[in-house]
Amino acid sequence: xxxxxxxxxxTPAGPDGHYQFTVSNHLARLDGKLYGGTAIAVxxxxxxxxxxxxxxxxxxxxxxxxxxxxxxxxxxxxxAPGRRTNQVRITGxxxxxxxxxxxxxxxxxxxxDGLTGTFENPPEVSAPADSVSWxxxxxxxxxxxGVDVELPAMPSTTGFASVLEFREPTVHEHPDPGPGRICxxxxxxxxxxxxxxxxxxxxxxxxxSVAHACGAVAxxxxxxxxxxxxxxxxxxxxxxxxxxxxxxxxxxxxxxHIWSETGHLLATASQTASMLHFDISSMPGTSA
Numbered sequence: 001x002x003x004x005x006x007x008x009x010x011t012p013a014g015p016d017g018h019y020q021f022t023v024s025n026h027l028a029r030l031d032g033k034l035y036g037g038t039a040i041a042v043x044x045x046x047x048x049x050x051x052x053x054x055x056x057x058x059x060x061x062x063x064x065x066x067x068x069x070x071x072x073x074x075x076x077x078x079x080a081p082g083r084r085t086n087q088v089r090i091t092g093x094x095x096x097x098x099x100x101x102x103x104x105x106x107x108x109x110x111x112x113d114g115l116t117g118t119f120e121n122p123p124e125v126s127a128p129a130d131s132v133s134w135x136x137x138x139x140x141x142x143x144x145x146g147v148d149v150e151l152p153a154m155p156s157t158t159g160f161a162s163v164l165e166f167r168e169p170t171v172h173e174h175p176d177p178g179p180g181r182i183c184x185x186x187x188x189x190x191x192x193x194x195x196x197x198x199x200x201x202x203x204x205x206x207x208x209s210v211a212h213a214c215g216a217v218a219x220x221x222x223x224x225x226x227x228x229x230x231x232x233x234x235x236x237x238x239x240x241x242x243x244x245x246x247x248x249x250x251x252x253x254x255x256x257h258i259w260s261e262t263g264h265l266l267a268t269a270s271q272t273a274s275m276l277h278f279d280i281s282s283m284p285g286t287s288a
Contacts, residue, residue, distance in 0.1 A: 004045040004197040008038065010074070017050045019074040023066050026163040032068040034100060035160050036060075036222040037204035041197040043090040043103035044227070046076035048197075051086040051107040055196050058105035059226040066094050084109050110231075118230070122263040125169035128185045128237045134166035164202065165189050169239070180213025180244035180254075187237045194238045199267045200227040202240060203256045206271035209242035210252030220252055220273025227269045235260035250275045 005011070008027065013020040019042075021027070027038040040060040048055055066072060072092050080087035085108035092100045125131075156162060167185040174181055186202050188194065194202070207220025239261075244254035256269040 004041065004195055005049065007192075007198070008042055008045060010042055010045055010049075013073065017046075017076045017078075019046055019049070019076065021072055021074065023068055023070045023072065025068070025158070026160060028068055028159045029065075030159040030161065032159065034066040034070070034072070035201075035204070036062055036225055037160060037201040039092060039101040040103065040204075040225045040227065041201040042072075042074060042092065043076075043101070043105065044197040044200055046074050046090050047086075047088040047103075047105055047107050050076040051078055051081075051088060053086055053107035053109055055229050056085070056106045056108050057226070057228045058103055058200065059224060060090075060101050060103040061224050062101050062222050063099045064094075066100050070094055072100055082108075084111075116231075118265045120257060120265055120268075121175040122239065122257075122259045122265070123174045123181075123183050123241055124172040125183050125185075125239065126172070128167050128169070128187070128261070131167035131169040131185055134168045134184060160201070163189050176243060178213075178243075180209045180211075180242070182209045182212055182242040184240050184242075185237050186240055191236055193234045193236060194232075194266075196227070196229045196232060196267060199229075199232075199238060199258045200225065200269065202238065203227060203258060203267075203269035204271070205240060205242060206244070206254040206256055206269070207252055207273040207275060209244040209254050209256075210247050210273070210275065213244040214247055216275075217278045218275050219278070220275045223251075223272045223274060225269065225271050227267050229267050230265055232266050233260055233262070233264055235262070235264075235266070237261050238266065247275065 009021045023034050029035045044055045044058050074092050076090045078086045090103040211218040239259040241257040252273050252275045258267040
């Protein structure tokens with residue numbers, strides 16, 4: 001099975017802990033610039049490589065972005081090596097040395113007989129095969145805002161959409177009902193199982209749920225992404241269960257639960273974003 005490093009194009013570049021990758025099409029946003037999900041996925045992968053242990057958690061601060069085809073240098077450092085747990089720091093810089101992202105996290109070995117439990121319940125939703133293809137993530141936001149507008153489908157050859165498939169399930173019951181809840185099935189188009197790094201890559205969607213909760217036509221620019229990693233089981237599809245928390249002065253905060261096809265909680269993610277409002281008045285066919 002291809003590794004996360006293969007997917008990300010992350011290769012060694014000098015002493016131990018030094019890597020690099022190129023902002024290829026599938027590692028970019030729809031505008032061609034470095035995608036936030038890529039930065040945290042790279043951080044998890046680099047941390048696991050330098051420590052030789054699986055990731056436990058990672059938080060990534062987005063400082064700047066980089067254009068298509070830029071080379072990003074990555075330095076992963078073990079700040080506190082322990083017998084079971086390593087505290088790590090990862091920094092990504094562009095060719096001029098400017099910081100693109102900075103991450104902190106931990107990797108560690110799980111005790112087979114250690115405390116284990118799941119204390120959240122998954123939503124009851126239709127299976128991926130019985131769910132509707134998600135042409136664009138903004139449709140749920142537009143519907144909730146009472147806006148009737150024809151939007152083009154999300155380009156399947158551009159940015160992260162070139163390697164991910166999205167389907168919107170029917171939600172039969174949600175364990176935490178409230179404004180802005182969005183559930184979406186996501187998988188890699190190549191059918192490979194979702195790993196912790198890939199779950200972080202996928203989970204960069206919280207601003208949509210904040211906009212949905214506010215009844216606004218908006219999205220957001222990520223200021224950070226955080227993921228806390230549980231036990232993973234082989235799963236092609238993951239259910240991204242978006243739960244907004246609050247919005248204050250055009251900053252939005254929220255979380256995402258990542259579930260396997262069998263309803264196993266794989267990870268929880270959280271995010272803060274600077275929210276951006278869309279001017280839909282110029283879109284053809286708009287009516288509210």
